[in-house]
Amino acid sequence: MDFDFYLSTMWSVLKALPLTLEIWFFGIAFGLVIATGLTWLRASGYKLGEYFTRAYVFIFRGSPLLVQLYLIYFGLSQFDFVRHSPILWPVLRDPMYCTIVAMALNTAAYESEIFRGALRAVPVGQIEAAKAFGMPAFTRFRLVTLPIALRLALPAYSTEIILMTKATALASVVTIMEMMGTAQKIQHDTFRPIEVLTCAGVIYLLLNLSIARLFAWVEYRLSPHLRPPPEQSQQIKPVPEVL
Amino acid sequence: MEFLSDLQAQFATAYELLAAGWGVQLLWGIGWTLAVTVVSMLIGAMLGSMVAAAKLSQRGGLRFIGESYTTVFRGEPELLIIYLFYYGGTQVLTGVARSTGSIGSTDILNMPSFLGGVLAVGIISGAYQAEVFRGSFLAIQRGELEAARAYGMSAWLRFRLVIVPQVLRLAVPGLGNVWQLTIKDSALISVTGVAELMLTANKAARSTHHSLLFYTLAGILYLVMTSISTPIFEKAERYTSRSFTRPK
Numbered sequence: 184m185d186f187d188f189y190l191s192t193m194w195s196v197l198k199a200l201p202l203t204l205e206i207w208f209f210g211i212a213f214g215l216v217i218a219t220g221l222t223w224l225r226a227s228g229y230k231l232g233e234y235f236t237r238a239y240v241f242i243f244r245g246s247p248l249l250v251q252l253y254l255i256y257f258g259l260s261q262f263d264f265v266r267h268s269p270i271l272w273p274v275l276r277d278p279m280y281c282t283i284v285a286m287a288l289n290t291a292a293y294e295s296e297i298f299r300g301a302l303r304a305v306p307v308g309q310i311e312a313a314k315a316f317g318m319p320a321f322t323r324f325r326l327v328t329l330p331i332a333l334r335l336a337l338p339a340y341s342t343e344i345i346l347m348t349k350a351t352a353l354a355s356v357v358t359i360m361e362m363m364g365t366a367q368k369i370q371h372d373t374f375r376p377i378e379v380l381t382c383a384g385v386i387y388l389l390l391n392l393s394i395a396r397l398f399a400w401v402e403y404r405l406s407p408h409l410r411p412p413p414e415q416s417q418q419i420k421p422v423p424e425v426l
Numbered sequence: 427m428e429f430l431s432d433l434q435a436q437f438a439t440a441y442e443l444l445a446a447g448w449g450v451q452l453l454w455g456i457g458w459t460l461a462v463t464v465v466s467m468l469i470g471a472m473l474g475s476m477v478a479a480a481k482l483s484q485r486g487g488l489r490f491i492g493e494s495y496t497t498v499f500r501g502e503p504e505l506l507i508i509y510l511f512y513y514g515g516t517q518v519l520t521g522v523a524r525s526t527g528s529i530g531s532t533d534i535l536n537m538p539s540f541l542g543g544v545l546a547v548g549i550i551s552g553a554y555q556a557e558v559f560r561g562s563f564l565a566i567q568r569g570e571l572e573a574a575r576a577y578g579m580s581a582w583l584r585f586r587l588v589i590v591p592q593v594l595r596l597a598v599p600g601l602g603n604v605w606q607l608t609i610k611d612s613a614l615i616s617v618t619g620v621a622e623l624m625l626t627a628n629k630a631a632r633s634t635h636h637s638l639l640f641y642t643l644a645g646i647l648y649l650v651m652t653s654i655s656t657p658i659f660e661k662a663e664r665y666t667s668r669s670f671t672r673p674k
Contacts, residue, residue: 245606246648247613249624250641257637345501352503356617363505376513384502384510391501 185378192369192382199365200386206279206351206361210286211344217287218294225299236295243292248350252285256357278357286350293343301336302328334405341398345391352387362386440639448630448640455626456647462544462612462622467555467605469548474555481560492556499553504611507550512542512618543615551608558600562593595666602659606652613648623647 221239224232243251256278265271274280305328313323355364366383370376403410444452480492499507515537523535566589574584616625627644631637664671 241653242645242649245652246645247610247624249613249616250627250645250648253628253631253637254641254645257631258641259638261636261638349501349503352505355505363503366506367509370509370513374517376509376517380506380510380514384498384506387503387506388498388501392497 188373188375188378189382192366192379193386195369196362196365196379196383196386199360199362200390202359203351203354203361203363206282206286206354206359207348209283210290210351211347213283213287214290214294214347217291218298221291221295222298222302225295226302240292240296243289244296248285248289249353249356251289252282252353252357255285255288256281278354278359282351282354282357282359286347289350290343290347293346294340297336297339297343298332300339301332304335305331334402337398337402337405341395341402344398345394348387348391348394436639439636443630443634443636443639448634451626451630452623452643452647455621455623456651458620458622459609459612459624459651462540462547462615462620463605463608465544466547466551466608466612469544470551470553470555470604470608473549473552475559477552477556478559478563481556482563496553496556499550500557504547504550504614505617508543508546508614508618511546511549512537512539515542515545539615539618539620543612543618543620547608547611547615550611551604554604554607555601558597558604559593561600562596563589565596566592591666595663595670598659598663598666602655602663605655605659609648609651609655 221236225236255275259265259271259275265275274284309327309331310323313327318326351361352363354361355367358364360368362383366379370379373379477492477495480488481496483489483492516534519535519537520529520533523529524531524533529535570588570592571584574588579587612622613624616622616628619625623644627640631640634640
């Protein structure tokens, strides 16, 4: 066992963690924005909006993320208007931005389905009660539908976030030196793939486990009504049996 | 009108390129993708059922192994697992071959890329299938198992006649999801050099400089594959649950 090698590899891969987290964070943030838009479009009741979101979800869930990434990074630059556009070109020629765009578009498809399911799962009685109280539509949404739906969406959303962590590794195929890319480089330099990939694997696993733990904690905090009541401190003493 | 003629020209080049041999190549790519997916699913089914059994086992040690398997292989990036099996396999094979002296001390014995890729994707798919099987097993009515035991069925008979048919019926929708996932994961093994659809599209894009065309084509072909499998799995679901539906 070459302990120093493990330590130095671990350290080099860890130094790329901020870049991985950066891709991860922006991918998720933009994805959330797009997903919200898609969910709204789907729920708005316009036929055209529904067709659009259906097609969007079908396309982005039905093809591999790698294809989408290549299409965005290599494919779109073939359009002249993309290369001459002052807004699009700086984004689409940068592999980092392309990864973020691909991840955001991809995750938005999955998330919009999660949110749609969560909105549909809000108990009708709750909404009816809010209506009976005379709440206007927006207040009803803000105070009743949204909090319940968010709580319902959380488990599936956390799964999606973990999938996103795994997806950041794809950035390495478009030359980004995040954790996977760094591990690849060390592995090529040293020809010791098993050791290097194990180090990277441990870091990815710890990252995902802590994300899962974090979401479990949030879920726990958000569902006090589902927990059994705390043990009463003053328990009723059993009646002593009198002989 | 200019747009239309431009589009027409685009289609003409696309047709030319596809007729010049890339079309056949892409078809081969689809074949390889399907081969990788089917073999990976089979490996995954074997591993998945064992892991599911381990996770449901009474013994703490086995449960721990099962839990670790699903946690690790669902928590790691697929790319990392694929690299581990491909490059790691090369490392092991080279080490063994060098020490036995069957190759020179500077030669490298490469892991066969199909084998490495299929093992990696199969093991990932196994982790997801294990969860599907476990869920379906837990969904079997307890009474059924108790009744089988009361009839004096042996463990094997119970497994064959009561557990397997029901687990399969309940697992089909979940397996459909894993199948879709595995098709998409199979695109990643292009990094090891298996000439499946993704790598073929890649090669075509690089050598003809029509990346937009070929990546779009690849995307469409993946969409076709994933959407064709939906009705097939629906049919399988109807077939496996035929004794649970009312006859017409």
